Amino acid sequence: MEISPTIFIIPTGIGCEIGGFAGDALPTAKLLASASGCLITHPNVMNGGNLAEKDKNIFYVEGYCLDRLAKGEIALKSVKEQKIGIIFDSGIENEILVRHLQVADACVSTLGINVHSYVTTKKPLSIVIDSDSSKMSGGIIKNPDTLIDAGKCLIEDGVTAIAIVAKFPDDSDSLETNFYREGKGVDPISGVEAVISHLISKFLKVPCAHAPALNPIELNENLDPRAAAEEIGYTFLPSVLIGLSNAPDIVELPNKHELISLHPDQIESIVVPNGALGGEAVLASIEKGLNIISVKNQNKLKVTNEFYDYPNVIEVNNYLEAAGIILAFRKGINLNSIKRPLKKIQKCSYCD
């Protein structure tokens, strides 16, 4: 059966009503994957702390590589399994480190995932969260080289995919954290999480994803269900390991030697929240003339097609509608045939 390869993005740290929390866009991803037959999406969509699912129609691709795919720089190659290595930030306390190692062992023993080895960074990553970010969660790490060196060590050890666990400042009582847990605000740490995984993708070119190491936090009876997946257990590592366990290999283009499962030229559409059309994948999709399905999903940004006037933007009210559009693309059904009123076909005039 034909597929309609579709990129699905929910940008990290912009407070999306759907997907701005703990893997709360995963059901949406499953729906869109079912409609398209091939969905390419990123860890922020798929990772729900301890909860995650595999789907044969979903490619799990870190955000930096997803942008590169949209730009046509890389292709994807399906694999049966990845040999995963874990980088632990040396700033993590021993008790929390042991908890994470036990989670990794559990993923081997219970899920059959190939978690091969781990390494601790030589220096703490030293996270700096940008508290001045009014719209987007942001920040940096002070020691990026120590992260890259740890990743190189794992790759030399034979690892093919990398999970990163970084120590985040204990701010469980902060206003931002409580707002987020109660479903009212932007995830305060997700911007730095993206920077960490982007660094590994950029410099080491292997599948990767990040899980934060946080101290256990106080019970919050006003917890929003969308943030609830992060309240299970002591770590957020399981979803990362499940996602990476069969994440596709990154194939640099041009390449005549590797067997490619998805070439960027096959991609037909990109699904993004309305207001979030300012990312690199969207702009690259516009260059290629792809369909952009812009979905109402309340967030902090207002970068809409009003400023671009790009003709191939389809604005829809929800992801159910988006799934219908994608299914129509997949089956080759003219969208106008389903709308009313239906216009008569136009007479074409000769140019001369």
Added chain:
Amino acid sequence: MKLSSLDYYLDWPVSIQIKNLRGFIIANLEKKGDLIRWSIVEIQNSIDSFGTKKLRIKAVLANEIRI
């Protein structure tokens, strides 16, 4: 390597078509460092009579540390 956050404003002239916007932004941002993450976070319509738009871009850049 040292990372830095950048809050950057850039005029988008009418002469740059939407299909060339990404390249235009990158050409400007790359003068400031190696790009790790960036996105347009705000656009202001027609700030002059020529129809120039103003972009606000948030980025994280990497630069080599010179000793």
